[in-house]
Amino acid sequence: MSKNKEIARIFEKMADILEFLGDNPYRIATYRRVANILSELNVDVEELVKSGKIYNIPGIGQSSVEKILEYLKKGKISKYEELKAKVPEDLLELMDVPNIGPKTLRLAYEKLGIRSKDDFLRAVRSGMLATLPGFGEKKLQNIMRGIELWEKSKERMTLIEAFEIGQEYLDYMKHLENLIEKIELAGSLRRRKETVGDIDILVSAPRQNWVKIHEHFVSFNGVKDVLLKGETKSSVVLENARQVDLRTVEPHQWGAALQYFTGSKEHNIRVRDIAKAKGLKLSEYGVFKADTDQWIGGSSEEEVYALLGMQTPPPEIRENAGEIELALEGKLPKLVSFQDIKGDFHIHTNWSDGIGTLEEMIETAYRMGYEYVVVGDHSLSSRVAKGLDVERYRQQWKEIDRLQKEYSSKGFYILKGCEVDILPDGSLDLPDSVLAEFDFVVASIHTRFSQDNTYRILKAIENPYVNLIGHPTGKSYGSRQGYPLDMEKIIKLARDTGTALELNTFRADLSPEHVRMCMAEGVYIAIVTDAHAPAHLKYMHLGVGLARRGWALPELVLNTKDIKGVKEFVLKKRKLLAVV
DNA sequence: GCCGTTTTCGGCCCGACTGTTTTCAGTCG
Structure with a gap:
């Protein structure tokens, strides 16, 4: 594992612990952002330290640089050692389980004396967890389902597998041709990431069709479990334990929604920053004037980026790895197609x-x-x-x-x-x-x-x-x-x-x-x-x-x-x- | 913890769904 990934992992773990401890959510977000920047970085972090460029990376501030330097020098980060002592590390693995978050773990830790992953699983199965306030039967069922899912699908799909599933689902959804205006695979699959966690499908259609579209979506032949079903958002798990999500938006919202659901998260956060600096607001529903909430565009991705004064970066490079700066300057390179x-x-x-x-x-x-x-x-x-x-x-x-x-x-x-x-x-x-x-x-x-x-x-x-x-x-x-x-x-x-x-x-x-x-x-x-x-x-x-x-x-x-x-x-x- | 074209303090992206709740918290993306 490269030093970048090692350090990124520690920042990720520190974020988990801080979240469990109920720390400032923005500090937690910062730790995660630093982790993300480090793991996406195409330069060795040691090189950046040598050249001094480590001090000029947006999102990595003084405090994080110190931690990175400490790791490179001593092979560990004292803040991490400190945090680790405050919580059983093995328990926090469960943060990755769908429907289990920091609040649930914290509550179990404090009220039930849960100290490990196995403790927690036992507490779920024995019904002890159900004695906590706010834990009804459905919530318990969701947690159990989350655990099952987590155990089965720890491995992400390969790009090819995700593409095959996505394509099959698209073909199925296209039976509703007359109800649907546009449909596309979004998320990391559209960005062509080498592995894909779950498959995102985006549909634009007149609002009166949405209920039928979601009904059709959850009725797909390979569906084992419907995780949620609403008017704008549904989510299913297939027989092969793969998750597929559907979102519906109105036709004039298509571009903003596609931009939003394509990600990456890091890219989107930066893009929204830029919108804000221009007195605009960007959401999956469009570009708005920040003061009046007036909708000013968003029917295509090109329109969204143009309103922000940017070129449209190809989905594959939307990782906040330099593409935003170049798009602002109008200097994106022409990539192979x-x-x-x-x-x-x-x-x-x-x-x-x-x-x-x-x-x-x-x-x-x-x-x-x-x-x-x-x-x-x-x-x-x-x-x-x-x-x-x-x-x-x-x-x-x-x-x-x-x-x-x-x-x-x-x-x-x-x-x-x-x-x-x-x-x-x-x-x-x-x-x-x-x-x-x-x-x-x-x-x-x-x-x-x-x-x-x-x-x-x-x-x-x-x-x-x-x-x-x-x-x-x-x-x-x-x-x-x-x-x-x-x-x-x-x-x-x-x-x-x-x-x-x-x-x-x-x-x-x-x-x-x-x-x-x-x-x-x-x-x-x-x-x-x-x-x-x-x-x-x-x-x-x-x-x-x-x-x-x-x-x-x-x-x-x-x-x-x-x-x-x-x-x-x-x-x-x-x-x-x-x-x- | 990070950051600055109204800021060195006071914000930080934003909305959907579920469950147990009668107005909201937790989780997710």
Whole structure:
């Protein structure tokens, strides 16, 4: 865990304790804000301390800086140690449980002598909690349901899973076409966060339709539990323990509502600050004059931001990580978009561990509207993945040559590629003489995930035939953390050799921070689906979203090159390392 | 705890739903 995340976690915990103790809510909000800023920061906090820039970060004041310095010096924060002594830490884990908040825990602590998580769970089940004032049967039921939910869905969804569920729900809601004006997925899913907590759906419709819309929403086939149902807001839990929320607004409120429910929270707080400074008020219902409450706009997001004198930041970068300042100055960069994408660099067929045939995968890539695709089956040492030996690759090339004849007339190109294993000593699973025969080479690590693998990747980058490092960090979504890595070294060598780094849609690897580092250093990234079935190719737009979260520029995304540009990219490295 | 284009003190985003409450507190996003 990076120092940023470690310190962020401590600030988060301090906020929890302060909340439990009933401290000033604004101080608590500040601690949480500091935690959030630290974890979203794309610079190492130690760097900021060295350069003195830590003192210039809005939202991190003197007192927080002191705590950060203390942590960097002594490895702990005395204020945190002090607070920890005042409350059983394990009890506060329950703050994450839906329907349990600080007041409930505090009451149980004081009136029932509850000292731990298990104490609390026992008190719920034994009915002891029900003896507290204000705790009726329904409240108890909600708490029990919250605990059940919490235990089941501790893990957030991957972006792809959330998108699938959201899409299915959207299709279902569209049965009400005649009642609904607009409908869209909002929240962290719209921001294309790599993991999503729950799914937010926003609908605009005339008020008289709202009751019917919410009725329809909670009647979805996969619904296990209706958490709440109102005229503007409903919330359900699906059989798979995933939560979906619906909000309805009137058509003229659409933009303000979409802006609000897209978030992030940090972004919105800043935007509302800006509104206030202009004598305006921003809510999910529109932009208003602060003094008269007169509605002055909000039917589209563009209108909302324009009224605040800003460009509209793309949803993916609304994290209060610099986008607001640039939007105010009218200087937002143009990010890569799905329309820019001309090909996919990493797909598998049933020659190795894919389930689609070569023909199916290629046809699907062609139907995506691409100009080219790289077929990249595993090399031999990936035995579980049915890796190919040299002879099998040669057989596959014959097939590709045959198919290329068909597709040439359509202006579509199939590149002979491979995903060659980077072996434990950093050498590759195929000899250079064979690698030289491929059109495009992806090199990836598939073994020894717990050791520092920097040396293996550096060695692979030095190979003149390696064009792309596959899933460089070994991370998979939020779940598998990835091996320790000196990303700065890797990025510098990638820059100096003309090697690209892969943003893998299925694993959400690289992170947005890494993408920003690549952009700053002028290193190409390639957005790939790592498709193992024809249906996977369509997730490219989610990969593009992940790249946009890292402020990816089209000129440094390899997929924006046409076939000629890709061939030049490959040739350039071979020339640079003097092998042609 | 943070911050300053009416401020170095006095504010801090704002609204929905539920439950037990007869006017509001707790929780959530």
